[in-house]
Amino acid sequence: MADVKLSEVHKYYGNVHAVRGVDLTIADGEFAVLVGPSGCGKSTLLRTIAGLEDPDGGTISIGGAVVNDLRPRERNIAMVFQNYALYPYLTVNENIAFGLRARKTPEIEIRKRVSEAADMLGIGNLLQRYPRQLSGGQRQRVAIGRAIVRKADLFLFDEPLSNLDAQLRDEMRTEIKRLHHEITTTMIYVTHDQVEAMTLADRIVLLRDGEIEQQGAPLELFEQP
Ligand code: ADP
Ligand code: ADP
Numbered sequence: 001m002a003d004v005k006l007s008e009v010h011k012y013y014g015n016v017h018a019v020r021g022v023d024l025t026i027a028d029g030e031f032a033v034l035v036g037p038s039g040c041g042k043s044t045l046l047r048t049i050a051g052l053e054d055p056d057g058g059t060i061s062i063g064g065a066v067v068n069d070l071r072p073r074e075r076n077i078a079m080v081f082q083n084y085a086l087y088p089y090l091t092v093n094e095n096i097a098f099g100l101r102a103r104k105t106p107e108i109e110i111r112k113r114v115s116e117a118a119d120m121l122g123i124g125n126l127l128q129r130y131p132r133q134l135s136g137g138q139r140q141r142v143a144i145g146r147a148i149v150r151k152a153d154l155f156l157f158d159e160p161l162s163n164l165d166a167q168l169r170d171e172m173r174t175e176i177k178r179l180h181h182e183i184t185t186t187m188i189y190v191t192h193d194q195v196e197a198m199t200l201a202d203r204i205v206l207l208r209d210g211e212i213e214q215q216g217a218p219l220e221l222f223e224q225p
Contacts, residue, residue: 002063002076002153002186003028004049009058011044011210018044020210021058026203031180031187035197036207042190043158045207049188050156051075063153075154078147082159084139086131086146092118093127096145110149117148120182121175137168144176148183157189161196173199198222 004026011019018041026032034042047053049060051072059066067075078099086095093114100110118124121141131139140160147155157176161169177200180187191197197204198218206214206221214221 003030003061004154004186004188005059005061006045006049007059007061009045009048009060010056011041011048011053012056018210019048019055022210022212024205024212024215026186026188029184029186031189031200031202032205033189033191033197033201033203034205034207035191035194036213038192040207041210042192042207046156046158046188046190049154050077050079076152077154077156078150078152079156079158080140080143080147080160082162084131084143086139086142088131090130091127092123092129092131092134092142092145095131095142096127096149099146099150113149113151114145117145120148120179121145135168136164137172140164140172141175144179148179153185155185155187157187159190159192162191162193169196176200194222 006022006024009019009022022045034045036042044053048055051067051070055068060068062075087098090098096114096117097110100113115124118127121144123138123141123145126134126138134142161172164172173196189200201218203215204218204221205212
């Protein structure tokens with residue numbers, strides 16, 4: 001587990017000031033949802049935490065250590081994307097195991113972790129299939145499985161459900177919530193969907209034009225006057 005602390009983080013794309021001095025602390029084990037309209041900087045902020053973008057100012061700490069100079073691989077994070085990013089020529093089993101193999105994890109440990117993750121996600125019967133033989137919901141489960149087996153300190157989700165139809169979205173939302181209860185890792189989740197934010201978050205962080213407009217528990221934030 002790991003807390004996350006951003007201090008005065010800035011990011012520019014040319015003239016576009018995408019992230020404007022964000023200060024944010026996320027506690028160990030907390031489920032934080034970054035929400036806000038398209039273009040407000042959610043994804044940029046998440047990718048900065050992941051190390052996929054370099055901030056132009058400020059510091060980012062994970063578990064008390066400044067990670068600005070660490071590559072994504074060195075940050076002990078796991079990330080789930082909207083587009084699944086599965087390898088089409090690898091089976092489900094090989095897709096889930098990929099990150100562990102790349103890190104030279106012993107095969108016996110890989111088998112154990114893959115089977116645990118597959119059980120947790122109800123995809124134990126799909127391990128020999130290829131991504132094209134799966135539904136969208138099943139693919140997203142595989143993508144989450146790939147993150148689980150890493151036993152990372154921090155889970156980052158970038159709009160993971162926006163390619164799914166409404167019913168599957170509901171189902172996967174429940175699944176992700178259950179997963180957080182089960183593994184109690186810090187999670188940061190980006191969405192533009194307020195319902196998703198309300199149901200998943202311990203804390204909602206509302207972004208607007210690259211700045212934090214408001215943050216708080218879901219009921220604090222969206223309480224009707
Ligand atoms: P959100 O995730 O909230 O939709 P983004 O973080 O993707 O917002 O984008 C924030 C701002 O930065 C937007 O104005 C977007 O156009 C711009 N932006 C994002 N990525 C890039 C990029 N690679 N190059 C140039 N501009 C970008
Ligand atoms: P994994 O163990 O899941 O294969 P790696 O650590 O090998 O992940 O990947 C290096 C970094 O690249 C990770 O931070 C991961 O989140 C990121 N990454 C993986 N797939 C994508 C993608 N489709 N788009 C952007 N970044 C990605």
